Amino acid sequence: MRVDAAGTSTAYRAGWLVNATGPATDVTRGGDPLLRDLIGRGLARPDPLRLGIDASPSGAVIDAAGRPSSTLFTLGPPLRGLRYETTAIPEIRVQAAALALRLTAAAPVSARPDTGA
Secondary structure, eight states: OEEEETTEEEEOOOSOOOOOSOSOOSTTTSOOHHHHHHHHTTSOOBOTTSSSBOBOTTOEEEOTTSOEEEEEEOOSGGGTTTSSSOSSHHHHHHHHHHHHHHHHHHSOOOOOGGGTO
């Protein structure tokens, strides 16, 4: 086994290698029907590590052609391949707040006709 870190490569002899990153680490082989459908239809693509889906820094899902969506966003565990530490509530809360600000700024609310506003 070889470990590459900080510009150096170190070889180790090992009898066993245990993958302890959790179940179904390859998003294209997982059982999530929503992710399978999004990827299958080209609306999303796996991240470079295939741990989740590819997205822009703001969470816009990137489609099969490499274009960020203007209507489809993600946060939390689907971003594992881009932001590995994204499974705990503090990280997800920060992502949700940033996404909420982006979405509310992008979609001005018009007055409802029956409110008198």
